[in-house]
Amino acid sequence: AQSGTVAADPQQYDQAYLSPVTIGNSQLMLDFDTGSADLWAFSNETPASESVGHAKYDSSTGTELQGYSWSITYGDQSGAAGNVYADKVVVGGVTATKQAVEAATSISTSFSDNTDSDGLLGLAFSSINTVTPKQQTTFFDTVKPTLAKALFTCDLKQGNAGSYTFGYIDTSKYTGSVTYVPVDDSQGFWSFTAGGYSVGSDNATSGSVGVSIADTGTSLLYLPAAVAKAYYAKAGGKFDNQQGGYTLPCNGNAPDFNVAIGGKTFVVPGSYIAYAPITSGSQTCFGGIQANTGIGFNIFGDVFLKAVYAIFDVSQGAPRLGFAAQ
Ligand SMILES: O=C(NNC1=NCCC1)c1ccc(Br)cc1
Numbered sequence: 001a002q003s004g005t006v007a008a009d010p011q012q013y014d015q016a017y018l019s020p021v022t023i024g025n026s027q028l029m030l031d032f033d034t035g036s037a038d039l040w041a042f043s044n045e046t047p048a049s050e051s052v053g054h055a056k057y058d059s060s061t062g063t064e065l066q067g068y069s070w071s072i073t074y075g076d077q078s079g080a081a082g083n084v085y086a087d088k089v090v091v092g093g094v095t096a097t098k099q100a101v102e103a104a105t106s107i108s109t110s111f112s113d114n115t116d117s118d119g120l121l122g123l124a125f126s127s128i129n130t131v132t133p134k135q136q137t138t139f140f141d142t143v144k145p146t147l148a149k150a151l152f153t154c155d156l157k158q159g160n161a162g163s164y165t166f167g168y169i170d171t172s173k174y175t176g177s178v179t180y181v182p183v184d185d186s187q188g189f190w191s192f193t194a195g196g197y198s199v200g201s202d203n204a205t206s207g208s209v210g211v212s213i214a215d216t217g218t219s220l221l222y223l224p225a226a227v228a229k230a231y232y233a234k235a236g237g238k239f240d241n242q243q244g245g246y247t248l249p250c251n252g253n254a255p256d257f258n259v260a261i262g263g264k265t266f267v268v269p270g271s272y273i274a275y276a277p278i279t280s281g282s283q284t285c286f287g288g289i290q291a292n293t294g295i296g297f298n299i300f301g302d303v304f305l306k307a308v309y310a311i312f313d314v315s316q317g318a319p320r321l322g323f324a325a326q
Contacts, residue, residue: 028122034215222292
C-alpha cells in the first residue's frame with residue numbers, strides 16, 4: 001500500500017502554499033486546493049505570453065484524451081481552460097499511473113502573474129471536476145484504493161514550510177486528540193458545521209458560525225458578517241471600502257479568534273489575523289478574517305488551517321474531517 005508526504009511551501013504572506021509534483025517528465029510546483037477538483041498545469045500548449053516564469057507540463061509524455069476539455073472559474077474569479085491527458089503523477093512518492101492531467105491552453109492573469117505557482121492540484125470531491133464529456137477523478141480519488149488509509153492530511157504553517165501526507169496520519173504533527181466532524185460532500189466540498197465562537201479572552205461564546213468548507217486554496221477565513229463585525233469591534237479594526245474589506249492595526253495586539261468545532265475549541269492567533277500590511281511598510285493590515293457576504297457559507301481557508309492539523313478522511317465510508325491543535 002502507498003503512503004507519502006510532500007512539503008507545502010508558503011508564498012509571501014502565506015497567500016498560497018505550493019508543493020512539488022512530478023507529471024510525466026516535468027517537475028512543477030502546484031497549489032494543492034481542497035476547494036476544487038481539477039489537476040491543471042501550465043503546459044507546452046499555454047501561449048508563451050501567458051507562461052513566462054512558469055514551469056510547464058510537457059504533454060508529449062501523456063496520452064491525449066481525444067475530444068476532452070476543461071474550463072474552471074474559482075471563487076476569486078480567476079480561471080483557466082484547456083485539454084486533457086492521462087499521465088503518471090507522483091506526489092511525495094505516491095504514484096498515480098494514469099491521472100487526468102489538464103493542460104492549460106488559456107489562463108487568467110492572476111495565475112500568469114503568480115510565477116511561484118505552475119497550476120493547481122484539486123483535492124475536493126471529484127463530483128465537481130470540470131472535465132467534459134467524461135468527468136475525471138482527483139489525484140486523491142485516483143490513488144485512494146492503493147493508499148494504506150483512505151485519507152490525506154494538511155499541516156500548513158505560518159511563514160514556514162508545512163506538509164501534506166497521503167495514506168497516513170503523522171501523529172508527531174499535532175498535540176492532544178483529534179476531533180472528527182461529519183462532512184456533507186453534496187456540493188463537492190469538504191463541508192462541515194462550526195459552532196460557537198469568542199474573541200480574545202472573552203469566554204462568552206456567541207452564536208453559531210455555521211456551515212463551512214475547509215479550503216486550502218483560499219488564503220483567508222470568511223465568516224458570517226455579524227461574526228466578522230464582532231471580531232473587529234474588539235480588534236480596533238474597521239471596514240475599509242477602498243481596501244474592499246476589514247483592516248486593523250498591525251501592532252501585534254490583534255485578539256485571537258476562538259471557534260468550536262465538534263465541541264472542541266480551536267484558536268486562531270491574532271497574529272494570523274493581522275494578515276498583511278495594506279501597502280508595504282504600512283501600520284494598517286488587511287484582516288485575515290473577512291465577511292462571507294455573497295458566498296453563502298463560511299470558508300475556513302489558510303488563516304484557519306495553519307492553526308490546526310487537518311485530516312481529510314474517507315476511510316470510514318462516510319467522509320469526515322479531523323482537526324487537532326498543533
Ligand atoms: O475557488 C475556491 N477555492 N480554491 C481556489 N481559490 C482561488 C484559486 C484556488 C473556492 C471554493 C469554494 C468557495 Br465557496 C470559494 C472559493
